[in-house]
Amino acid sequence: MGRQPKARRRGEEYHPWSTYIVAREEARRRGDRTIGTELLLVALLCDPALAGAVGTDAAQARAALDELDNEALVAIGMDPPPEVPPLPSADPATVPARPTFKMVLHKHLRLTPCAKRVLSESSRSMRRGHSHPGAEHVLAGILELREPDPAAELLAKLGVQPDAVRDRLAAA
Amino acid sequence: MNLDELTAATTSEDPAIGLRAALALRRLAERVEASQVTVARHKGWSWQQIGDALGVTRQSVHAKHGKEL
Numbered sequence: 001m002g003r004q005p006k007a008r009r010r011g012e013e014y015h016p017w018s019t020y021i022v023a024r025e026e027a028r029r030r031g032d033r034t035i036g037t038e039l040l041l042v043a044l045l046c047d048p049a050l051a052g053a054v055g056t057d058a059a060q061a062r063a064a065l066d067e068l069d070n071e072a073l074v075a076i077g078m079d080p081p082p083e084v085p086p087l088p089s090a091d092p093a094t095v096p097a098r099p100t101f102k103m104v105l106h107k108h109l110r111l112t113p114c115a116k117r118v119l120s121e122s123s124r125s126m127r128r129g130h131s132h133p134g135a136e137h138v139l140a141g142i143l144e145l146r147e148p149d150p151a152a153e154l155l156a157k158l159g160v161q162p163d164a165v166r167d168r169l170a171a172a
Numbered sequence: 173m174n175l176d177e178l179t180a181a182t183t184s185e186d187p188a189i190g191l192r193a194a195l196a197l198r199r200l201a202e203r204v205e206a207s208q209v210t211v212a213r214h215k216g217w218s219w220q221q222i223g224d225a226l227g228v229t230r231q232s233v234h235a236k237h238g239k240e241l
Contacts, residue, residue: 031202072193081196084203148188 014134015098016119019043024109025089030065036112037142037151038065040119044139046092053168054139056158058092064157114149118142136169209237 020035022043027035042065045051045058073081095103111119118141143162145152155162205226212222219238223230 031199031206033198033202068192069196069199072189072196075189076193078193082200084200084207087203087206148191150192153188153192 013098016122016135016138017099017104018095018097019135019138020111020119021090021095021099021103022046022092023115024107025092025095026062027109028107029086029089031084031087032109034110034112035115037115037118037145037149038154040115040138041142041151041154043092044135044142047135050135050139053136053172054160054165055168056160060158061154064154068153068157114145118145136172140166140169206237209233 019040020043023035023039026039026042027033030039032039038061042058042061045054045056045061048057051057070081073079118138121141122137142151143155143166147153147156152162209222212225219230219234222237223233226233
């Protein structure tokens with residue numbers, strides 16, 4: 001009877017697009033018009049397993065980003081920094097592991113060049129038939145970044161040592 | 173604060189902080205714009221009027237703020 005369709009349920013395997021969508025909603029919440037590496041990191045931290053490996057969580061990362069912004073605003077003389085509430089955005093819990101094209105393209109925001117590189121390199125390792133490609137590949141790419149990259153600055157602000165996280169990921 | 177003071181403050185600082193401040197200001201501007209567009213819509217402003225006030229077309233302001241998720 002020819003080829004059998006692959007027994008693979010949609011929505012189960014991880015795809016970097018899901019990280020993109022969560023990061024995009026973080027960007028929308030903050031008022032960003034582009035998605036930087038720091039927001040990819042916040043998106044990854046929404047996964048409790050990765051948050052455990054990094055040793056922090058998305059809420060702490062958001063607070064640290066706000067603090068970095070406020071420190072910078074104070075440094076240029078905006079003291080106290082104005083308080084403007086974040087904008088409404090979709091809940092990360094509603095994003096499936098493998099989103100549809102429609103979800104990716106809906107209310108699209110651009111990635112910064114570096115964020116694009118991090119995501120596309122993780123997709124490339126998927127195409128090479130990596131044993132079990134996942135969000136940890138994207139995280140590994142982010143851990144490679146050096147200041148003044150915003151994700152590296154966020155990790156420094158959170159007091160996270162990239163080498164220690166790499167060791168924990170390798171041990172897991 | 174006047175412009176000279178702002179320039180002095182921004183140039184005397186670490187560029188990493190100054191550049192982050194520029195991005196933080198952009199984020200603030202976006203948040204203020206989005207919340208004020210909502211206020212204007214509640215007050216019955218048309219997309220045309222909001223577009224005129226922001227200096228963009230009514231289509232672009234509607235595409236950006238028209239339908240929340």
